[in-house]
Amino acid sequence: MLTTFIKQPTSLQKVFPVLTRCTSLAHLSTSTRLGKSTYRTPDFGNVIKEERNSDKSRIYTYFMVGSLGLLSSAGAKSTVETFISSMSASADVLAMAKVEVNLAAIPEGKNVVVKWQGKPVFIRHRTPHEINEANSVDMTSLKDPQPDSDRVQNPEWLIMLGICTHLGCVPIGESGDFGGWFCPCHGSHYDISGRIRKGPAPSNLEIPQYEFDGDKLVVG
Amino acid sequence: MSFSTVYKVFFKRNSVFVGTIFLSAFVFQSVFDSGVTKWFEHHNKGKLWKDVKLQIPGAEEGEEED
Amino acid sequence: MMQYNTHFGSKVSPHLGRLNFKNLFFNYSPNLMLWGGASLVGVFVFVEGWPLFQQNFFQKIPYFGEHWKKEIPPEDSIN
Numbered sequence: 001m002l003t004t005f006i007k008q009p010t011s012l013q014k015v016f017p018v019l020t021r022c023t024s025l026a027h028l029s030t031s032t033r034l035g036k037s038t039y040r041t042p043d044f045g046n047v048i049k050e051e052r053n054s055d056k057s058r059i060y061t062y063f064m065v066g067s068l069g070l071l072s073s074a075g076a077k078s079t080v081e082t083f084i085s086s087m088s089a090s091a092d093v094l095a096m097a098k099v100e101v102n103l104a105a106i107p108e109g110k111n112v113v114v115k116w117q118g119k120p121v122f123i124r125h126r127t128p129h130e131i132n133e134a135n136s137v138d139m140t141s142l143k144d145p146q147p148d149s150d151r152v153q154n155p156e157w158l159i160m161l162g163i164c165t166h167l168g169c170v171p172i173g174e175s176g177d178f179g180g181w182f183c184p185c186h187g188s189h190y191d192i193s194g195r196i197r198k199g200p201a202p203s204n205l206e207i208p209q210y211e212f213d214g215d216k217l218v219v220g
Numbered sequence: 221m222s223f224s225t226v227y228k229v230f231f232k233r234n235s236v237f238v239g240t241i242f243l244s245a246f247v248f249q250s251v252f253d254s255g256v257t258k259w260f261e262h263h264n265k266g267k268l269w270k271d272v273k274l275q276i277p278g279a280e281e282g283e284e285e286d
Numbered sequence: 287m288m289q290y291n292t293h294f295g296s297k298v299s300p301h302l303g304r305l306n307f308k309n310l311f312f313n314y315s316p317n318l319m320l321w322g323g324a325s326l327v328g329v330f331v332f333v334e335g336w337p338l339f340q341q342n343f344f345q346k347i348p349y350f351g352e353h354w355k356k357e358i359p360p361e362d363s364i365n
Contacts, residue, residue, distance in 0.1 A: 238321075242327040250353045
């Protein structure tokens with residue numbers, strides 16, 4: 001078995017012819033040692049475990065893998081959260097997010113403009129006549145049809161953003177062809193409900209979020 | 221608890237393994253957060269608003285910020 | 287041409303690869319439920335800082351939920 005193995009020229013013997021010479025010499029020898037394998041089996045006795053249970057090293061490996069997963073998921077979450085929370089409003093912005101107005105100081109038929117988040121907010125205490133006028137408008141004649149009841153919580157009070165929906169000028173109160181607001185920039189006319197009636201503006205004046213708290217109005 | 225039990229309970233099913241990782245990540249986050257906060261507040265004792273507030277006279281009532 | 291009809295025909299039950307209704311329920315469902323739980327906790331990891339989830343779920347965890355309860359004294363609160 002060994003001799004047949006030796007006779008075949010291995011790649012090693014091609015590279016080192018001296019090996020071939022040595023083995024062929026050994027082949028000629030009649031020593032009995034050659035009949036046996038000259039390979040010595042290493043003795044692993046001192047490293048073999050008593051009980052051959054691999055679970056200890058296994059849970060060590062899995063624990064390490066799991067810890068990496070734990071730290072990466074916590075880290076990924078925190079990274080994502082940092083980016084997302086950078087988009088939300090900071091505390092100083094939130095502090096300016098609401099504005100309170102005392103409605104008792106506004107007589108009927110008067111306009112008040114307050115600043116909310118850097119934008120003007122129109123507050124109009126409407127007279128019963130104006131409420132009737134706002135309700136009697138034919139919907140089909142409107143560019144952006146919206147009944148007056150959709151635009152007010154309490155018909156006496158009209159609260160809306162004072163920014164022309166055309167190019168963002170601030171309309172002038174109590175003027176225009178429809179008794180409401182008139183934008184001097186490009187001549188948009190808004191009626192007493194803040195709806196666009198004439199001019200280039202595409203839609204009605206926007207309504208901010210607001211609520212009544214007794215005599216107070218909280219915008220925001 | 222032997223190692224085999226630990227292996228069988230936590231690691232054998234991948235779903236349990238992943239679930240355990242997420243659960244411990246959830247616990248780890250808040251523990252880590254409160255740990256770091258506690259250390260930070262200890263490290264900056266006296267400079268924080270809650271400490272400074274007590275030294276401002278009349279800060280308890282009618283605080284007006286401009 | 288004669289046509290023979292027999293009642294004993296072979297039919298294949300509906301399946302998707304190795305999955306069919308029987309083993310989906312009896313063999314896979316425990317594992318699928320565990321995966322569901324794992325992904326729920328995974329979602330919780332990622333929404334830990336979200337106030338909506340903090341108020342609805344995390345603050346209600348007994349003892350541990352105190353971590354998400356932040357008390358701001360009224361004189362310090364905005365608005």
